[in-house]
Amino acid sequence: MARDTSAFTRLSVLPVAGALGAEIRGLDLSKPLDDTAFAELRQAWLQYHVVFLRDQKMAPGNMEDVARRFGDLAITSYTNPVPGHKFVHMNVRPAEAPRGSRNYGDFWHIDQTTREIPTGGFLLYAQMIPPYGGDTGFANIGLAYDMLSPGMQALCDRLVCVHTPAGVYGDGSGSGGKRPFRLPGSDKAYTISDETLGQYLKKETLHPLVIEHPITGRKGIYYTPYANRFVDMTEAESKPILDYLAGHIVRPEFTCRLRWEVGSLAIIDNNAMQHFAYQDYHGHRREMLRCEFSGTVRPFGPAMPRPESRAAAE
Numbered sequence: 033m034a035r036d037t038s039a040f041t042r043l044s045v046l047p048v049a050g051a052l053g054a055e056i057r058g059l060d061l062s063k064p065l066d067d068t069a070f071a072e073l074r075q076a077w078l079q080y081h082v083v084f085l086r087d088q089k090m091a092p093g094n095m096e097d098v099a100r101r102f103g104d105l106a107i108t109s110y111t112n113p114v115p116g117h118k119f120v121h122m123n124v125r126p127a128e129a130p131r132g133s134r135n136y137g138d139f140w141h142i143d144q145t146t147r148e149i150p151t152g153g154f155l156l157y158a159q160m161i162p163p164y165g166g167d168t169g170f171a172n173i174g175l176a177y178d179m180l181s182p183g184m185q186a187l188c189d190r191l192v193c194v195h196t197p198a199g200v201y202g203d204g205s206g207s208g209g210k211r212p213f214r215l216p217g218s219d220k221a222y223t224i225s226d227e228t229l230g231q232y233l234k235k236e237t238l239h240p241l242v243i244e245h246p247i248t249g250r251k252g253i254y255y256t257p258y259a260n261r262f263v264d265m266t267e268a269e270s271k272p273i274l275d276y277l278a279g280h281i282v283r284p285e286f287t288c289r290l291r292w293e294v295g296s297l298a299i300i301d302n303n304a305m306q307h308f309a310y311q312d313y314h315g316h317r318r319e320m321l322r323c324e325f326s327g328t329v330r331p332f333g334p335a336m337p338r339p340e341s342r343a344a345a346e
């Protein structure tokens with residue numbers, strides 16, 4: 033990761049860890065950004081993969097305005113939007129949630145890799161936070177790739193993963209060690225019917241294990257628990273390699289961790305990291321607003337070339 037912050041003139045960039053993550057100071061995102069300020073914000077986002085801004089006063093419309101500068105707005109399936117803002121969703125964990133019940137994102141993952149073109153990135157904004165806990169962790173998949181041995185890099189470069197919701201949810205019931213699709217007490221948050229759910233869980237999407245970032249070209253390990261097996265390999269054969277990578281990517285030196293405050297905003301590059309929503313605030317409510325922007329191209333890398341038509345269009 034480039035550590036040089038001297039190129040920024042309109043904002044201050046303070047790296048928060050050696051692996052990724054930087055706090056940005058000097059911007060008020062409730063007001064329109066001029067092109068120069070946005071260009072520096074985007075550059076910091078590409079350089080540090082996740083950027084944090086404190087003390088922002090963001091209404092849902094402000095989130096849409098900022099996200100739209102990064103890409104076309106996209107709708108997150110399965111949860112209900114904020115009234116009047118179909119691109120902004122609220123992730124809530126109520127204070128009454130039973131101790132030990134799961135969160136939406138309390139596992140290391142990349143968002144929506146079951147789509148052919150997963151989300152390019154997203155904004156998270158803290159509306160209400162618990163007095164302690166509820167941090168979000170981030171892990172740099174590019175640095176994790178760099179730190180593999182040449183032999184392991186060569187192996188990974190050749191592999192294509194089968195991503196399926198079944199890799200995380202199994203048959204959706206929560207049996208077999210998989211998490212249930214509907215978390216206890218959260219059924220009303222889902223907009224998907226049982227019939228659609230059945231089809232969704234069977235869906236399979238192929239992505240290369242090693243991607244090249246669509247903007248920077250940096251290689252990264254595109255592993256997430258949705259990756260159930262490798263093409264032309266069984267689950268049993270794939271599992272030891274996937275398990276190794278799962279542990280490798282989230283080594284502490286490849287991560288950073290954000291402690292939220294009310295008014296904190298994070299802008300996340302979904303092609304550069306895994307993330308994890310810590311669930312360690314039993315008895316307290318947490319409310320986050322989320323707004324995502326589309327990816328521009330199917331993930332590509334050494335094992336799956338960049339699609340010709342889309343590459344030409346960019």
Ligand SMILES: [Fe+2]
Nearest residue numbers: 137142143307
């Ligand atoms: Fe997520």
